[in-house]
């Protein structure tokens with residue numbers, strides 16, 4: 215069903231009215247597909263429909279996911295899970311962070327989100343209903359995670375090169391003990407460069423294969439936001455994901471990066487830092503020293 219040409223027999227002017235009307239003639243669609251199609255029919259402007267949906271989704275997910283971490287910081291029971299022990303963020307620190315993040319969302323990200331629909335259409339992304347099978351979406355999202363992680367590793371590592379660090383990346387390292395909301399606390403240039411991995415992976419995919427639904431991209435961005443916010447949370451639990459998926463980076467991985475300013479450049483996975491020998495932390499440093507000593511000993515022989 216092409217949403218831009220969705221014709222309804224009568225044209226109710228409320229969202230609920232459109233939903234009811236659309237449901238009568240589209241019994242094969244599930245509730246999410248109906249809600250989605252009604253939104254586009256209600257807006258009568260696909261660029262605006264996608265733009266508003268993207269922006270609201272980004273804000274709701276970003277602050278919605280940061281909120282539990284703000285609450286956790288207030289409950290002393292959780293202190294034992296805090297990676298950098300006593301460094302609990304203060305209310306003032308969190309408020310300063312929220313202000314900069316909001317400023318960048320409204321000035322840097324909003325105009326880009328507005329360009330999203332035309333760009334998605336231009337690249338051949340689908341926006342209609344029905345949605346693709348969940349297995350297809352899962353496969354696409356897995357690919358995006360791997361591609362983004364690779365982009366993030368190299369771009370982030372480059373940003374630790376002196377001049378780039380001073381002029382761009384230093385802002386993100388304002389908090390040596392990060393907290394959830396600090397995920398997007400960064401220079402607008404950094405937001406754009408690193409964001410290119412998140413947005414560029416699906417675009418490259420649709421340009422290469424010609425198959426991608428914009429909903430898959432939304433779910434991907436939501437999961438990527440969860441990943442980034444959780445990696446900055448500062449908390450490591452016995453039930454944290456990397457205990458079950460050893461190659462998942464998580465908070466333990468990125469917290470050390472903020473504490474030591476060096477190593478652990480990846481976003482979602484641990485393999486790039488492992489392969490490139492840039493793992494951070496005392497254990498990694500010890501292993502590196504031992505390897506070096508072995509090499510030296512071999513040279514002497």
Ligand SMILES: [Zn+2]
Nearest residue numbers: 370374383471
């Ligand atoms: Zn960094």
Ligand SMILES: [Zn+2]
Nearest residue numbers: 386446468472
């Ligand atoms: Zn960070």
